[in-house]
Amino acid sequence: MIRVQAMPFDPGGELNTFTASVAGAGAVMSFTGLVRDVSGGLSEMEIEHYPGMTEKALGAIRADAMGRWDLADAMIIHRFGALAANEVIMMVATASRHRKDAFEAADFLMDYLKSRAPFWKKEVTKDGADWVAAKDSDEDALTRW
Numbered sequence: 796m797i798r799v800q801a802m803p804f805d806p807g808g809e810l811n812t813f814t815a816s817v818a819g820a821g822a823v824m825s826f827t828g829l830v831r832d833v834s835g836g837l838s839e840m841e842i843e844h845y846p847g848m849t850e851k852a853l854g855a856i857r858a859d860a861m862g863r864w865d866l867a868d869a870m871i872i873h874r875f876g877a878l879a880a881n882e883v884i885m886m887v888a889t890a891s892r893h894r895k896d897a898f899e900a901a902d903f904l905m906d907y908l909k910s911r912a913p914f915w916k917k918e919v920t921k922d923g924a925d926w927v928a929a930k931d932s933d934e935d936a937l938t939r940w
Contacts, residue, residue: 801876817890824897825888832880864896
């Protein structure tokens with residue numbers, strides 16, 4: 796399952812629904828990302844994307860994870876629009892028969908979402924707005940996969 800949406804979502808409810816749908820799984824791993832206020836003065840984080848292209852890219856990342864690990868399912872939810880500090884921005888969940896596959900697949904999804912998913916982020920503060928630049932450490936994380 797992949798969703799790209801402006802509306803907030805309840806990570807606990809999403810996890811419960813996902814977990815209920817993966818009969819036979821012995822492990823479910825989830826990660827929920829929040830908007831960080833790195834500068835201490837964030838008014839909002841603006842997230843942009845291209846509808847259609849974004850879902851296709853997320854689908855490819857999910858399909859790659861499903862092919863690399865023995866997963867019952869994988870879920871990606873990512874928000875766009877204007878978000879405040881501490882709001883839920885995204886979530887991934889993976890389910891497998893064994894925890895190692897669930898952990899590794901979720902880690903893989905996070906690394907690829909951070910570096911390859913077509914989202915553009917702009918931090919808006921009282922001093923102005925700046926696009927968030929890609930980090931070398933995020934790119935470096937991809938080398939282990």
